[in-house]
Amino acid sequence: MGDRRGSSADKAYEVRSPLSKSYKGLMIASRIRITLLDANNVLNRLADHAGSILAESEASDEGVRIFRASLDVPRLEDIDLEAVSAYALARFLSTVAPLAIREVDEEGFGVALAFVDASEEEPRIIALGIGSNKCQHDCSRIIVRSVIAVITQKSFENKDEKRRILIESVNKVHKMLNTSTVINFLDGLGYQSYEIVRMPIAIYIVTSERGESEGAEVVIREGMETFVVKLPTRSPEWSLSMFPKNLVSDLETMIIKPIKMGYSFAPKGVILMGPPGVGKSVLAEAIAQSLGKKVVDLKPSVYRSMWYGMTEKILDRILKSIMKRTDITLVIDDAEFLLSRTMAVHEVHISEISQILNFLQRSTRPLTILTSNTPTLIDPAILRPGRIDVAVVIGYPDREARKTIVENLLKKYNAPRDEKIVEEIVRATRWMSNAEIDALIRMALSKGEGKITQETIDWARKRFRIDHNVRASEHQFLRWSISHMPGLVISYIPQDHEI
Numbered sequence: 001m002g003d004r005r006g007s008s009a010d011k012a013y014e015v016r017s018p019l020s021k022s023y024k025g026l027m028i029a030s031r032i033r034i035t036l037l038d039a040n041n042v043l044n045r046l047a048d049h050a051g052s053i054l055a056e057s058e059a060s061d062e063g064v065r066i067f068r069a070s071l072d073v074p075r076l077e078d079i080d081l082e083a084v085s086a087y088a089l090a091r092f093l094s095t096v097a098p099l100a101i102r103e104v105d106e107e108g109f110g111v112a113l114a115f116v117d118a119s120e121e122e123p124r125i126i127a128l129g130i131g132s133n134k135c136q137h138d139c140s141r142i143i144v145r146s147v148i149a150v151i152t153q154k155s156f157e158n159k160d161e162k163r164r165i166l167i168e169s170v171n172k173v174h175k176m177l178n179t180s181t182v183i184n185f186l187d188g189l190g191y192q193s194y195e196i197v198r199m200p201i202a203i204y205i206v207t208s209e210r211g212e213s214e215g216a217e218v219v220i221r222e223g224m225e226t227f228v229v230k231l232p233t234r235s236p237e238w239s240l241s242m243f244p245k246n247l248v249s250d251l252e253t254m255i256i257k258p259i260k261m262g263y264s265f266a267p268k269g270v271i272l273m274g275p276p277g278v279g280k281s282v283l284a285e286a287i288a289q290s291l292g293k294k295v296v297d298l299k300p301s302v303y304r305s306m307w308y309g310m311t312e313k314i315l316d317r318i319l320k321s322i323m324k325r326t327d328i329t330l331v332i333d334d335a336e337f338l339l340s341r342t343m344a345v346h347e348v349h350i351s352e353i354s355q356i357l358n359f360l361q362r363s364t365r366p367l368t369i370l371t372s373n374t375p376t377l378i379d380p381a382i383l384r385p386g387r388i389d390v391a392v393v394i395g396y397p398d399r400e401a402r403k404t405i406v407e408n409l410l411k412k413y414n415a416p417r418d419e420k421i422v423e424e425i426v427r428a429t430r431w432m433s434n435a436e437i438d439a440l441i442r443m444a445l446s447k448g449e450g451k452i453t454q455e456t457i458d459w460a461r462k463r464f465r466i467d468h469n470v471r472a473s474e475h476q477f478l479r480w481s482i483s484h485m486p487g488l489v490i491s492y493i494p495q496d497h498e499i
Contacts, residue, residue, distance in 0.1 A: 009028045009029050009030050009126055009127055009128055009176070010028070010030060011028065011029055011030065011031075012026060012027070012028050012181055013026075013028075013029075013032050014026055014027075014185075015027050015090060015129070015131070016094070017094045017097075017098045017131075018094070019094075019095065019098045019099065020098045020102070020133065022133045022134045022136065023097075023098045023101065023132070023133050023134075024131065024132070024133075024185075024188075024189065025093035025094065025097060025129060025130065025131035025132075026129065026130050026131070026181070026182065026185040027089055027090060027093055027127070027128075027129045028127070028128045028129070028176070028181065028182075029082070029089065029126065029127040029128070029129075030086075030126050030127070031080075031082040031083050031085075031086045031126075032086065034086050034087045034090065038080065038084050038087040039084070039087050040084035040087065040088060042069055042070070042206070043071075043084055043087075043088035043115075043149070044087075044088050044091060045218065045219055046088065046149055046204055046206070047088045047091055047092035047096055047113065048096055048219040049217070049219040049228065050096070050113055050147040050149075050202065050204075051092065051096035051097060051099060051100040051111075052219060052228060053065065053147060053201055053202045054097075054100045054145060054147060054201060064200055064201070064202065064203055065201065065202040065203075066203055066205065067202060067203070067204045067205070068204070068205050068206075068207070069204055069205070069206045069207075070206070070207055070208070071151075071206060071207070071208050076119055076151065076153055076208050081117060081126060081151065082126050085115035085126050085127040085149075085151075086127050088115070088127075089113060089127045089128075089129045092113050092129060093113075093129045093131050097111045097129075097131035098131065101131065101132065101133055107132075107133045107135055107136060107137065107138065108135075108138060108141065108142050108143065108191075109132065109142070109143055109145075110130055110131065110132035110142050110144035110145070110186070111130070111131055111144070111146070111147075112128065112129065112131075112144055112145070112146035112147070112173075112177060113128070113129050113147050113148075113149070114127070114128040114129075114146060114147075114148045114149070114173040114176070115128070115149045115151060116149065116150045116169040116172070117151055118150050118151060118152040118165050118169060119151070119152055119153050122168070123150065123165055123168050123169045123172065124172075125172055125173060125176055128173065128176055128177075130144065130182060130185065130186075132144070133189075134189045134190055135189055135190035135191050139190050139191050139192055140192055140193065141192070141193045141194070141195060142186060142189070142191040142194055142195070143195045143197065144177065144186075144194065144195070144196045144197065145197050145200070145201050146173060146177065146196075146197070146200045146201065147200055147201055147202045147203075147204070148169055148170065148173055148200045148202075148203050148204070149203075149204040150165065150166065150205050150206065151206045151207075152165070152205070152206070152207055152208075153207070153208055166203060169203075170198070170199065170200060170203075174198045177196045178196060182196075216230070216231040216296065216318060216321045216322050217229070217231070218317035218318055220310070220313060220314060220317060229302060229303060229317070229318065231296050231297070231298070231302060231318060231322070232296075233294035233295065233296055233328060234294065234295050234296075234297075235294060236285035236286065236288045236289035236293075236295055237285060237289075238282045238283075238286045238289065239286050239289050239290070240286045240287075240289075240290055241404075241408075242279070242282065242286065242405065242408055243279070243286065243401070243404075244397075244398070244400060244401045244404070244492060246492070247490070247492040250490045251287065251392070251490065252290075254267065254390055254488060254490060255267055255270060255287060256287065256290050256291060259291055259367065260291065267367075267389035267390045267488075268360075268363065268367060268368065268389060269367075269369075269387050269388040269389050269390075270287070270367070270368070270369045270370070270388065270389065270391075270392065271369070271370040271371070271375065271378075271383065271388050271391050272284060272369065272370070272371045272372070272392045272394065273371075273372050273373075273375045273391060273392065273393045273394070273478070273481070274373070274393060274394035274395060274478065275373060275395070275396065275433060275471075275474050275478075276373050276433065277433030277435030277436060278394045278395065278396060278433045278435075279394065279433075279434040279435075280333075280371040280372075280394060281331070281333055281371055282434070283392070283394070284331045284333075284369040285331075287329070287367075287369065288329035288331075288367075291329065291367070293327060293328055293329045293366075293367070294327060294328050294329070295328070295329055295331055296322065296328045296329070296331070296366075297331050297332075297333070298318070298330055298331070298332050299333075300337075300338060300352075302318075303315045303318055311351075311352065312352070312355065315352060316355060319355065319356070319359045322366060323359075323362060323364055323365060323366075324364045324365075324366075325366045326366065328366050329366060329367045329368075329369060330365075330366050330368045331368075331369050331370075331371070332368065332369070332370045333371045334373070335371060335372045335378055335382075336372050336373065336374050336375070336377040336378050338352065338353075353382075356382070357379075357381060357382060357387070360382065360387035360388070361387060370382075370388065375391075375481055375485075376481060383485070383486065383487075384486055384487070385487035388487065389488060390487065391482075391485050391488065391489045391490070392489075392490045392492075393478055393481070393482055393485075393489060393490070393491045393492065393493060394493075395474075395475050395478055395492060395493035395494055396432070396433060396471055396474075396475070396494070396499060397432075397433075397434060397437075398494035398499055399426055399498065399499070401494075402425075402426045402429055402432075402437060403423075403426050405434055405437050405438075406425045406426060406429075406437065407422060409437065409438055410422070410441065410452075413441065413442070413445060415441075415445060415451075415452050416451070416452070421452055421453070421454075421457075424454055424457050425437070425441065425444075425457055428440070428457050428458070428461045429461075430466075430499055431466050431468050431471045431472075431499055432464070432466060436464065436466075440457075440460045440461065440464065441460075443459075443460035444456040444457050444459070444460040447459050447460060472496055475496075478493050479493060
C-alpha cells in the first residue's frame with residue numbers, strides 16, 4: 001500500500017456526468033487511479049448525504065452542521081485512505097453533485113466536497129472536488145458551498161484541540177478552493193465572478209472509533225429523491241432495581257453476565273412477553289442500562305414507505321448500518337404486529353419478516369430485545385434458539401413486586417412514603433399492572449393536591465375496573481405458552497395467592 005501519508009492532493013482531473021451534459025466537475029486528489037475495490041460504504045454514504053445537505057441548504061448562511069460517522073476499522077492504516085476518499089469523491093462529482101445542483105438551481109451554484117486527513121498533528125487535504133453547471137444565461141456570479149469530511153484516528157477528547165483541527169481544516173479547504181486550478185476551472189464554465197463561501201455547510205467527523213451516543217443514519221437516493229432515515233440512540237431511564245430479586249437474579253445469570261464477560265455463547269436475542277403494562281419495555285431498557293448500552297428503537301413508522309420497493313431497501317440499509325454495533329441494544333416493541341405472517345396484509349410485510357429473520361441469524365448483530373403481548377402470533381421461525389435465545393415471561397406483579405413499584409413511584413413523585421400508605425396502595429392494586437399502579441398513584445395525588453391518603457387511594461381505586469378472574473386466566477394462558485416455547489425461558493408468573 002506504500003506510505004499513505006506521503007503526499008497531499010496534487011493531481012487534477014475533470015469529471016463528466018451521464019446525468020447532465022451541461023455539468024462539469026473538477027477532482028483534485030493525491031490518488032486519481034481508482035477501481036471498484038476502492039469503494040468504502042461509509043464514505044460513499046457520506047457523499048450521498050453531503051449532496052442532500054447541499055441541496056437543502058442552497059446558498060444560505062446557516063451555521064455549520066456537525067455530523068459524526070465511523071469507518072468501523074480499528075486503525076486508519078487498515079485502509080488505503082487516499083484511494084477510498086478518491087473513489088467517494090469521484091462518485092460524488094459524477095452522480096450526487098449534478099442532482100444536488102439541479103435541485104437548487106440550473107446555474108450559479110457550485111458544490112464542493114473535501115476529505116481531510118487529521119490523523120497527524122497538522123491536517124492535510126487528500127481529496128477535493130468541485131462541480132457546477134456551465135453558465136448559459138446569467139453569468140455574473142457563482143456561489144460555491146462546501147462540505148468537509150475530517151478523518152481522524154479517534155474522537156477528539158479535548159474541545160480546544162477539536163476546534164483547532166476543524167478551523168485549520170476549513171482554512172486549508174478554503175485556500176485550495178481559491179487556487180488558480182479551481183479559478184481556471186470556474187473561468188472555463190463561463191462565470192465572471194465567484195463567491196467561494198468560507199464556512200462550510202457541514203463538517204463530518206469521521207473516526208475509526210464509534211462514539212457511544214451515535215445513532216444510525218442511512219441515506220437513499222432514488223432518482224431525484226433523497227431519503228434520509230435516522231434511528232437515534234437514547235439513554236435507558238430504568239434500572240433492574242424496579243423488578244423482583246428472583247427475576248433479576250435469573251436475568252443476570254442467563255443474559256447480563258455472559259454478555260459482559262464477552263462469552264461466545266452469550267445470548268443475542270431476547271423476547272419479553274406478558275400482558276400490557278407489566279413493564280416489558282421498561283425491562284428492556286433496564287437490561288440495556290445494566291449492560292452500559294444505549295437503546296435504538298426499530299419502528300415501522302421509521303422505515304416504511306409508500307413507494308414500491310423502498311420499504312425493503314430502507315430496512316435493509318438500517319439493519320446493515322447497525323450490524324457489528326456493540327454499544328447499542330436494538331428494541332422492537334409489540335413484535336407481533338411486525339413479525340407475524342398471519343397478520344401480514346401485504347407482500348411487503350412478508351419481506352420485512354424475511355429481512356429481520358436474516359438479521360437475527362447473524363452472530364455479529366447487537367443484542368436484540370423483542371416485546372410482545374401475544375407471542376403466539378409471532379412467526380415460530382423467529383422464536384427458535386439461535387435467533388431468540390432467551391424468553392422472559394412476566395405476569396402481573398405479586399405483593400413484593402408491587403411494594404417495590406409503589407415505593408419507587410412515590411419517590412419519583414416526591415410523595416411521602418409512609419409505610420401504612422404504601423401497604424394500602426399494595427392492597428388496593430391487586431391484579432393491577434405496573435402502568436395501572438402508576439396511574440392510580442397519579443390520580444390519588446391529583447385528588448389530594450399533592451398528598452396521598454387512604455381517602456384519595458379509595459377514590460382512585462373506584463375508577464378502575466379490574467376483573468380478577470380474567471387476569472387469572474391470562475396467567476394460565478402465559479403458563480400454557482411457556483410449555484410450547486423452545487429454548488431458555490425465564491418465568492415470573494406469580495401464583496394467585498401471591499398476588
